Amino acid sequence: MQLESMYQDIILDHYRNPHHKGLRDPFDAEVHHVNPVCGDEVTLRITLKDVGGEAVVEDVSYDSLGCSISQASASVMSDLVIGKPVGEAMTISQAFLELMQSKGEGEPDEGVLEDAVAFAGVSKYPARIKCALLGWMAWKDATARAMEGTQ
Amino acid sequence: MSAYPEHLDVEAVRADFPALARTVRNDKPLVYLDSGATSQKPVQVLDAERSCYELHNGAAHRGTHLLGEEATDVYEGARAKVAAFLGAGAGEIVFTKNATEAINLVAYALSGPGRLQVRPGDEILITEMEHHANLVPWQQLCERTGATLRWLTVTPEGRLDLDHLDSMITGRTRMVAVTHQSNVTGTIPPVADIARAAHEKGALVLADAAQSVPHQPVDVAALGVDFLAFSAHKMLGPYGIGVLFGQAELLEAMPPFLTGGSMIEVVRMEGSTFLPPPQRFEPGVPAVAQAAGLAAAVDYLNALGMGHVAAHEESLTAHALDGLREINGVRILGPDTTKDRGGAVSFEVEGVHPHDVGQVLDELGIAVRTGHHCAWPLHRALGVQASTRASFYVYNTHDEVDALADGIRYAQRFFGAG
Numbered sequence: 001m002q003l004e005s006m007y008q009d010i011i012l013d014h015y016r017n018p019h020h021k022g023l024r025d026p027f028d029a030e031v032h033h034v035n036p037v038c039g040d041e042v043t044l045r046i047t048l049k050d051v052g053g054e055a056v057v058e059d060v061s062y063d064s065l066g067c068s069i070s071q072a073s074a075s076v077m078s079d080l081v082i083g084k085p086v087g088e089a090m091t092i093s094q095a096f097l098e099l100m101q102s103k104g105e106g107e108p109d110e111g112v113l114e115d116a117v118a119f120a121g122v123s124k125y126p127a128r129i130k131c132a133l134l135g136w137m138a139w140k141d142a143t144a145r146a147m148e149g150t151q
Numbered sequence: 152m153s154a155y156p157e158h159l160d161v162e163a164v165r166a167d168f169p170a171l172a173r174t175v176r177n178d179k180p181l182v183y184l185d186s187g188a189t190s191q192k193p194v195q196v197l198d199a200e201r202s203c204y205e206l207h208n209g210a211a212h213r214g215t216h217l218l219g220e221e222a223t224d225v226y227e228g229a230r231a232k233v234a235a236f237l238g239a240g241a242g243e244i245v246f247t248k249n250a251t252e253a254i255n256l257v258a259y260a261l262s263g264p265g266r267l268q269v270r271p272g273d274e275i276l277i278t279e280m281e282h283h284a285n286l287v288p289w290q291q292l293c294e295r296t297g298a299t300l301r302w303l304t305v306t307p308e309g310r311l312d313l314d315h316l317d318s319m320i321t322g323r324t325r326m327v328a329v330t331h332q333s334n335v336t337g338t339i340p341p342v343a344d345i346a347r348a349a350h351e352k353g354a355l356v357l358a359d360a361a362q363s364v365p366h367q368p369v370d371v372a373a374l375g376v377d378f379l380a381f382s383a384h385k386m387l388g389p390y391g392i393g394v395l396f397g398q399a400e401l402l403e404a405m406p407p408f409l410t411g412g413s414m415i416e417v418v419r420m421e422g423s424t425f426l427p428p429p430q431r432f433e434p435g436v437p438a439v440a441q442a443a444g445l446a447a448a449v450d451y452l453n454a455l456g457m458g459h460v461a462a463h464e465e466s467l468t469a470h471a472l473d474g475l476r477e478i479n480g481v482r483i484l485g486p487d488t489t490k491d492r493g494g495a496v497s498f499e500v501e502g503v504h505p506h507d508v509g510q511v512l513d514e515l516g517i518a519v520r521t522g523h524h525c526a527w528p529l530h531r532a533l534g535v536q537a538s539t540r541a542s543f544y545v546y547n548t549h550d551e552v553d554a555l556a557d558g559i560r561y562a563q564r565f566f567g568a569g
Contacts, residue, residue: 003514038522039537065536067506
């Protein structure tokens, strides 16, 4: 069975005990993203702070409904980006997107993606890639809006 | 007690479907429980389509050569066959791309010029149970015309709430559009009764028959509807061709929808006149091979007997309802008996998201649908975000229903639920 290659323990752990979940105030931008195929949805808020002229992700909070993959991915994403400069977080986001587009052939850099390498198996299932990307796309959108707001 | 005797040689049927012989993930045999989305195709349909391309490939309704004439015969022969299948006249059958396009055709015709034109203040009545294909086109019609969209709600059991039918259909209601079989709950609403109530108030009636024509005997006269729409690909036929049945005098009163070649009478730079129905609604070179495939699908279903098809599915549905009811943590959406209920069985598994249920079943070779099945308002009404759906057809077996139940239990164990 290949189920274990998709549903790694890391994914199931994050699914059962999601990190940083729940909406928090204050925030700089809020977005609501939906996967129209299945109806999975996420509302995500971002708070940025200025550290020596550089925008840093201070907090990401979210409320979501969805499958194990979309829930776990949002949890792992929040772990990865909170506390990071926006530029670095965007690089991680890009690395995750490339992993998802790799059709199971990707060799993820654990130094960059940390727990998110567990999603490598998901990239073999085209129907599930959108699940894994839902939280990330919401984060990217919210960050872009928050950055616009600060300029 | 089934309304029809069960007499269907499932093993012989299965031998006609090449796709059922293949294996899927982990070299498992395919258990195809997603016919509500699209059915598999028998070799008779594939042969009809291929033979049309090999022997009769000319553009129908044009040209003076033999191939074109033969193509016209194939196409018009298919129309006559579909008409007979539904108890309609051949002139009342319009070929479209699919059921969605057929419904849009009617919705656009009602916002165009003519005696059927919907005006501000008019009302369109639909239901919460509809597939988006019989919902969004009516929302859009109301936006174009200033008409008001109203809808019947569903009961917790997944039936239409008809208590207020008489007050919901008013003198201003121009169209009542209702599913003939829910693609989610399998519910079969009393379309004939609804049609009678609508006609008493002067409203038109359209039935979305995408899930009924493939699965039960359908007679448009008995139903009493003005329009009926369905797709070939859900009834053993090819993709890319669907059917709109419309009462002759209504089609006659309707302006064209898509325009261009084949549907015109005279074209001048200043303006054009149009052919009578059904040609008025069929612009461009017709999908002759697809029509040949659809005709072969109708032949195939006729040979099985639609009563036998319905009885076979009823027996599988009863088995599935019994099997799923026994599983702790599984909630079936919709009626829990086969009375006025077709073979789409949607369910929730407590603690396991439908996507994850579907993934585990896929790993076992079992193909189901997950998500909201293009019926988002219905899911909202039933209090669920999404569901898993198994849907049955002529080639499914009782062993496959058991495999589904075993697969759900496996998913529960995998995710530590149930």
